[in-house]
Amino acid sequence: xxxxxxxxxxxxxxxxxGEAEPGTGPAEEEPGGAAAGTxxxxxxxxxxxxxxxxxxxxxxxxxxxxxxxxxAYLIETRAVESQTEGQCSPPDSLWRRYSEFELLRNYLxxxxxxxxxxPLPEKRAEFVWHKLSADNMDPDFVERRxxxxxxxxxxxxxxxxxxxxxxxxxxxxxxxxxxxxxxxxGFQLKADSRLKALNATFRVKNPDKRFTxxxxxxDELQSVISHLLRVRARVADRLYGVYKVHGNxxxxxxxxxxxxxxxxxGLQSAGHHMDVYAxxxxxxxxxxxxxxxxxxxxxxxxxxxxxVCRKHELMQYDLEIAAQDLASKKQQCEELATGxxxxxxxxxxxxxxxxxxxxxxxxxxxxxxxxxxxEGEEQLKSKNVESREFVKSAxxxxxxFKEQKNHDLKEALISYAVMQxxxxxxxxxxxxxxxxxxxxx
Amino acid sequence: MPxxxxxxxxxEAASELTPSPDLLLPRSFADKDLSLPNGTPVDTxxxxxxxxxxxxxxxxxxxxxxxxxxxxxxxxxxxHICTMETYITYRVTTKTTRAEFDLPEYSxxxxxQDFDWLRNKLEESxxxxxxxPLPEKFVMKGVVDRFSExxxxxxxxxxxxxxxxxADHPVLSFNExxxxxxxxxxxxxxxxxGMALLSKMGExxxxxxxxxxxxxxxxxxxxxxxxxxxxxxxxxxxxxIAQRIIxxxxxxxxxxxxxxxxxxxxxxLEMELAEPLEGVSACIGNCCTALExxxxxxxxxxxxxxREYILYSESMKNVLKKRDQVQAEYEAKLEAVALKKxxxxxxxxxxxxxxxxxxxxxxxxxxxxxxxxxxxxxxxxKIEVYLxxxxxxxxxxxxxxxxxxxxxxxxxxxxLILRTFRWALQKCPVFG
Numbered sequence: 011x012x013x014x015x016x017x018x019x020x021x022x023x024x025x026x027x028g029e030a031e032p033g034t035g036p037a038e039e040e041p042g043g044a045a046a047g048t049x050x051x052x053x054x055x056x057x058x059x060x061x062x063x064x065x066x067x068x069x070x071x072x073x074x075x076x077x078x079x080x081x082a083y084l085i086e087t088r089a090v091e092s093q094t095e096g097q098c099s100p101p102d103s104l105w106r107r108y109s110e111f112e113l114l115r116n117y118l119x120x121x122x123x124x125x126x127x128x129p130l131p132e133k134r135a136e137f138v139w140h141k142l143s144a145d146n147m148d149p150d151f152v153e154r155r156x157x158x159x160x161x162x163x164x165x166x167x168x169x170x171x172x173x174x175x176x177x178x179x180x181x182x183x184x185x186x187x188x189x190x191x192x193x194x195x196g197f198q199l200k201a202d203s204r205l206k207a208l209n210a211t212f213r214v215k216n217p218d219k220r221f222t223x224x225x226x227x228x229d230e231l232q233s234v235i236s237h238l239l240r241v242r243a244r245v246a247d248r249l250y251g252v253y254k255v256h257g258n259x260x261x262x263x264x265x266x267x268x269x270x271x272x273x274x275x276g277l278q279s280a281g282h283h284m285d286v287y288a289x290x291x292x293x294x295x296x297x298x299x300x301x302x303x304x305x306x307x308x309x310x311x312x313x314x315x316x317x318v319c320r321k322h323e324l325m326q327y328d329l330e331i332a333a334q335d336l337a338s339k340k341q342q343c344e345e346l347a348t349g350x351x352x353x354x355x356x357x358x359x360x361x362x363x364x365x366x367x368x369x370x371x372x373x374x375x376x377x378x379x380x381x382x383x384x385e386g387e388e389q390l391k392s393k394n395v396e397s398r399e400f401v402k403s404a405x406x407x408x409x410x411f412k413e414q415k416n417h418d419l420k421e422a423l424i425s426y427a428v429m430q431x432x433x434x435x436x437x438x439x440x441x442x443x444x445x446x447x448x449x450x451x
Numbered sequence: 452m453p454x455x456x457x458x459x460x461x462x463e464a465a466s467e468l469t470p471s472p473d474l475l476l477p478r479s480f481a482d483k484d485l486s487l488p489n490g491t492p493v494d495t496x497x498x499x500x501x502x503x504x505x506x507x508x509x510x511x512x513x514x515x516x517x518x519x520x521x522x523x524x525x526x527x528x529x530x531h532i533c534t535m536e537t538y539i540t541y542r543v544t545t546k547t548t549r550a551e552f553d554l555p556e557y558s559x560x561x562x563x564q565d566f567d568w569l570r571n572k573l574e575e576s577x578x579x580x581x582x583x584p585l586p587e588k589f590v591m592k593g594v595v596d597r598f599s600e601x602x603x604x605x606x607x608x609x610x611x612x613x614x615x616x617x618a619d620h621p622v623l624s625f626n627e628x629x630x631x632x633x634x635x636x637x638x639x640x641x642x643x644x645g646m647a648l649l650s651k652m653g654e655x656x657x658x659x660x661x662x663x664x665x666x667x668x669x670x671x672x673x674x675x676x677x678x679x680x681x682x683x684x685x686x687x688x689x690x691x692i693a694q695r696i697i698x699x700x701x702x703x704x705x706x707x708x709x710x711x712x713x714x715x716x717x718x719x720l721e722m723e724l725a726e727p728l729e730g731v732s733a734c735i736g737n738c739c740t741a742l743e744x745x746x747x748x749x750x751x752x753x754x755x756x757x758r759e760y761i762l763y764s765e766s767m768k769n770v771l772k773k774r775d776q777v778q779a780e781y782e783a784k785l786e787a788v789a790l791k792k793x794x795x796x797x798x799x800x801x802x803x804x805x806x807x808x809x810x811x812x813x814x815x816x817x818x819x820x821x822x823x824x825x826x827x828x829x830x831x832x833k834i835e836v837y838l839x840x841x842x843x844x845x846x847x848x849x850x851x852x853x854x855x856x857x858x859x860x861x862x863x864x865x866x867l868i869l870r871t872f873r874w875a876l877q878k879c880p881v882f883g
C-alpha cells in the first residue's frame with residue numbers, strides 16, 4: 011500500500027535555514043540565489059533610471075461621476091545607455107495616481123505569489139507625532155509619499171523576476187490604456203478568494219517548519235516595528251517639546267538683555283543661539299521622519315512576507331486535501347476489490363439489505379475509481395511539483411529579501427545614528443556658542 | 452519747660468547727627484516728624500551710592516580667597532522631634548582669624564528660624580545694605596515634604612550660600628548680630644533681648660509699608676526699581692522655563708526608556724541585525740542615563756541660582772522701599788516747610804546770614820542764622836552764635852539747632868532770639 015506523498019515540501023531543508031549562519035557567504039548560497047544574482051545584472055533598474063519627480067494635486071471625476079481630488083505623480087524614465095553616451099535624451103514621463111500603483115501591486119501579488127512584493131507607502135499617514143498633519147493632501151505627506159513611490163518603483167525594477175514583467179514595463183512607459191491592459195490579463199480571476207478571507211485558517215497537517223517560522227517572524231516583526239514606530243512618534247513629540255521650550259529662553263534673554271548694560275550683548279546673542287536651538291528641531295524631526303519611513307516600509311514588507319507564507323500554506327493545504335482524497339479513493343477501491351468491509355459503513359448496510367451487487371456493477375465501480383485514482387495521482391504529482399517549485403522560488407526570494415532587509419536596515423540604522431550624532435553635535439555647537447556668550451559677559 | 456530749643460544742647464544734637472551703626476537707639480525726635488531717621492546719611496541724589504549698591508552685588512563673588520579671613524560652612528542637618536514641633540537643625544562651623552572673634556573656630560547648631568532672626572537683625576541694623584536672601588520659608592504643605600532628604604539638602608545649600616555671602620561681605624560680616632549668630636551657644640537669649648524692640652520695629656515697618664506717593668523719585672533709584680521689576684520678571688520666566696524644560700525632559704526620558712527596549716526586542720527576532728539593534732538599544736539606554744543626569748544637574752545647580760537671585764532682588768526691593776520711605780518722610784517735611792515759608796518772608800529778611808542782632812548795639816555778638824531756604828534742604832535750621840572780640844576775630848561759642856516743628860509758626864521769633872542771646876551771654880565768660 012503506497013501512502014501518498016504529502017510530506018511537507020522542503021522539510022528536509024528545514025534544518026539548514028540558510029540565513030542562520032552569518033558565515034554563509036554568497037558562494038555557498040543555493041543555486042537559486044546565485045541565479046538571482048546573475049539576473050540582477052540585467053534587471054530593469056540597470057537599464058533605465060526611474061524617478062518620481064513631481065506630485066500634483068488634481069480634481070477629476072470618478073466612475074460614479076463624483077467630484078474627487080487626488081494627487082498624481084509624474085514618473086520619469088530615462089535609458090541609462092543614452093546617458094552614458096552623453097546625449098542626454100529627454101526622459102519619458104507620464105502621470106500616475108496612487109490607485110494605479112495599487113492596481114500594479116495587486117497585479118504583481120497575484121501573478122507572482124512566491125515573491126515578496128515590495129510594499130507601497132502608506133495610503134494615510136500613520137504613526138505620526140502630533141505636529142504632522144494626517145491629511146493626505148498635506149504637502150509634506152505628499153512629498154514623503156512621492157519618495158516612497160519612487161522607492162517602490164526602483165525596488166520592483168531591481169527585483170530579478172518581477173522587473174521583467176510586461177505590465178510593469180508598460181506601467182512605466184505607456185500612459186493610456188494601461189488599466190485596460192491590466193484588466194485584460196484577468197488577474198483578478200486568478201486571485202484566490204481564500205487569500206482574501208484573512209480570518210480563515212486552514213489546518214495544515216504537515217506545515218513546513220520554515221514557513222511557520224517565517225510567518226511567526228513576520229507577525230513579530232510587524233508588531234515590533236509598529237510598536238517601535240508608535241513609541242518613536244511619542245519620543246519625537248517629547249523631543250519637540252524639549253527643544254521648543256528652549257525657544258522661550260531666546261525670547262526672555264533678548265527681553266532681559268534690554269535692561270542689562272554689561273551683560274546685554276551676551277544675553278542677546280545667547281538668546282539668538284537658543285532660538286537657533288529651538289528651530290533646529292524641525293529639521294531634525296523631518297530627517298527622522300525619513301528614518302520612520304524606512305521602518306514603515308519594512309512594516310509593510312512584513313505583511314508581504316506573510317502573504318507569501320499564506321500562499322504557501324494554502325498550497326500545502328490543497329496538496330494535503332488532494333492526497334487525502336486520493337487515499338480514501340484507494341481504500342474504497344481496495345474494499346471493492348477484496349469485498350471486505352473495513353469499516354461499518356452505510357454502503358455495507360445497503361449491500362446487506364439489498365443484496366450483493368452484481369460482479370459487473372462492482373467491476374464498473376472499480377474501474378471508475380481506478381480512473382479517479384489515476385487522475386488524482388496525476389493531480390497530486392503536479393501539485394507536488396508545483397508546490398516544490400513554489401517553495402523553491404519563494405525561498406529564493408525570501409533569501410533575497412532577507413539579504414536586502416539586513417542591508418537596508420543596517421543602512422537605516424547607520425544613517426539614524428549619524429543623524430543623531432549630527433543632531434547632538436549641532437546641539438553642542440549651539441551650547442558652546444551660548445557658553446561663549448555667557449563667559450564674555 | 453519742654454521746649455525744643457531748651458532740650459537740645461549742642462553736644463546732644465551733634466551726636467544725633469552722626470551716623471550711628473545701630474538704629475536701635477531710641478529716637479528722641481522721631482515722634483515729631485521733623486527729624487530724619489538717624490543713621491541714614493541723606494544721599495538721595497548722590498549717584499555714587501546707587502552705583503555702589505550695584506557694585507556690591509557683583510563684588511560678592513569677586514572677592515578672591517586671599518583676602519578672606521572668615522570661613523563659614525553649613526552642614527550636617529539633623530532632625531529634631533519634640534512634642535510641639537519637628538524641625539531640622541544645621542551645623543554652622545566658623546573658622547576665622549579676625550580679632551572680633553575670641554576663638555579661631557566655632558561650631559553651633561542653628562535652625563531655619565535662627566537664620567531668619569539673623570537676617571531680620573541685619574536688615575534692621577544695616578538698612579542701606581543689600582542683605583542676601585534666605586531660601587523661601589513657606590513651602591506648600593503636602594506638595595513638598597519638608598523633611599525629605601532632597602528638600603533638606605537644597606535648603607542646606609541655600610543656607611550655606613547665605614552665610615558665605617554674608618561672611619564675604621565687607622560690611623555685613625562685621626555686624627555684631629552675625630558674630631552672635633556664629634558664636635553664641637544659645638541664641639535664644641539674644642533673641643529675647645531684641646523682642647521688645649522688634650515688635651516696635653514691626654509696627655514702624657507696618658506703618659511704612661503703606662504705599663506713598665512720592666513726588667519725584669530720583670532717576671537712579673527709579674531706574675534701579677524698574678530694573679529690578681523687569682529683572683525679577685525675567686528671572687521668574689527663566690525659572691519657569693527651566694522647570695518646564697525639566698518636566699519635558701522627564702517625559703521625554705519616560706518615552707525614551709520605553710523606546711530602547713523595543714530595539715532589543717526586535718534584536719531578539721533577528722539574526723544578522725541582532726547586534727546593531729542591541730547597540731541602538733544600549734545607546735538609547737546611555738542617552739537615558741545622560742538625560743537623567745542633565746535634568747538632575749539642572750535641578751541642583753541651575754534652579755537654586757535663579758531662585759537665589761529672585762530672592763536677592765526681593766531684598767534689594769526692600770532696601771529701595773526703605774529708601775522710598777525715607778524720601779517720603781523727607782518730602783512730607785519739605786511740604787511742611789513750603790507751607791511755612793509763606794508765613795515767614797519777614798523772618799527771612801531779618802535773619803540773613805551774618806546779620807547782627809539789633810539788640811546788640813556794639814555788634815560784639817553775631818548770630819548766624821541759616822536762612823530757612825538753605826536749611827530746608829537737608830539740615831535743621833541753626834543759629835550760630837559768634838563772639839566778636841576786640842581782635843576782630845570771631846569765635847564760635849555755640850550752635851543752636853532749630854528743629855522744625857509745627858509750633859514754630861506760632862513762636863514769637865524775637866523772643867526766641869532773645870532767649871538764644873541770653874544763653875549765649877551765659878556761656879560766654881567775657882560777658883559774664
